[in-house]
Amino acid sequence: MISNDFYLSRDIAGNKRLHMGLARAVSMGEPPRDNKNSPLGAIVKKPNATSIIPRKSLQAEVVTRLRDEIVAGTLKPGTRMQEQALSERYGISRSPLREAFNVLASEDLLTLMPNRGAVVSTPTLEAAEQHFDLLVMLECRGIELACKRATKQQLDEIAKLHERMCKAADAEDRKAYFELNNRIHRAIMLASNNDVLARYHQMVVRQVVRVQNLYGITGENPRDSIVEHERFIRALLKGNAAKALAALQAHLGTADRMLHSRLRAKSHPLTQSAPKKKNKAARRAL
Secondary structure: OOOOOOOEEEOOOOOEEEOOOOHHHHHOOOOOOOOOOOOOHHHOOOOOOOOOOOOOHHHHHHHHHHHHHHHOHHHHHHEEHHHHHHHHHHOOOOOHHHHHHHHHHHHOOOEEOOOOOOEEEEHHHHHHHHHHHHHHHHHHHHHHHHHOOHHHHHHHHHHHHHHHHHHHOOOHHHHHHHHHHHHHHHHHHOOOOOOOHHHHHHHHHHHHHHHHHHHOOOOOOOHHHHHHHHHHHHHHHHHHHHHHHHHHHHHHHHHHHHHHHHHOOOHHHHHOOOOOOOOOHHHOOO
């Protein structure tokens, strides 16, 4: 017999099981459970795949949104990540938000401060240069593999992106040019059909693009760069790995020299030394 407090049912082995009834569950603040042997089963509609957001998907979406804002420079270095404000903004609890902070900290985009939460990391001159050095190595290996493994569809996409980039340069649309430039380099890495290589490349690219966005470092002149792009893309489309690699190395060498010279300019923010910490006496005087 079923009551509002408790009821009995039998499991597959024939053993009796005691269940909490609807009224009892509500009075105790228990969430309704979907049980085919319970009267709740007829009341509570079972959620389907489209009615709820999986926890992992929610965390991934938060990571993507925050990462994009950090890389774009919308969230500036040193910005404190206020949990309450972000929770209200995204309509989520703090748990997936903190999980997202841990992911972004592993990517060096956030710094986790003891008893202070998370803050947007500040790129250093040394790290910026090292990220670009690593980018050069990854892209050189990527184009070699792309010459051997790229599909016709992937090569056609690279050719179309290059054509669009040339038009952007002719129109002096620098924003579109640099966006397409980054997309071409990314497309070549994907055409290597090496998932691990492409994944690490994406992580490094975020760091380089972030520095470019924060400090306005483009690293190359569009019209000069077009000529260099023509050489390694033409070789790639023909499957000539040796020529493609040599042309890409020359192109990245130009970008490398420009980037390093600008980063090391005395007026550049990354060269400014961090302010010295005040001693205890000075702090007491404030």
